[in-house]
């Protein structure tokens with residue numbers, strides 16, 4: 910079940926989301942995006958839909974989908 914949508918083309922690999930996720934659910938992808946960065950990916954098994962990543966990302970990468978999605 911996907912809880913967070915990650916718009917990976919926007920990510921600049923700054924890492925702010927990773928240090929602010931309480932569940933250590935975010936890491937960087939192996940593949941680079943169109944801008945040459947390894948974008949954030951979310952482990953849905955760990956994510957609790959808290960919204961920290963959505964709030965803190967300076968590039969509006971995340972959309973919170975919630976449990977029902």
Ligand code: SF4
Pocket residue numbers: 919920921922923924925926927948949965966967968969970971
């Ligand atoms: S805070 Fe946003 S731009 Fe920075 S690594 Fe996370 S998703 Fe990418």
Ligand code: SF4
Pocket residue numbers: 913929930931932933934935951955956957958959960961962963
């Ligand atoms: S919603 Fe919360 S738990 Fe899920 S990836 Fe973002 S910061 Fe981590």
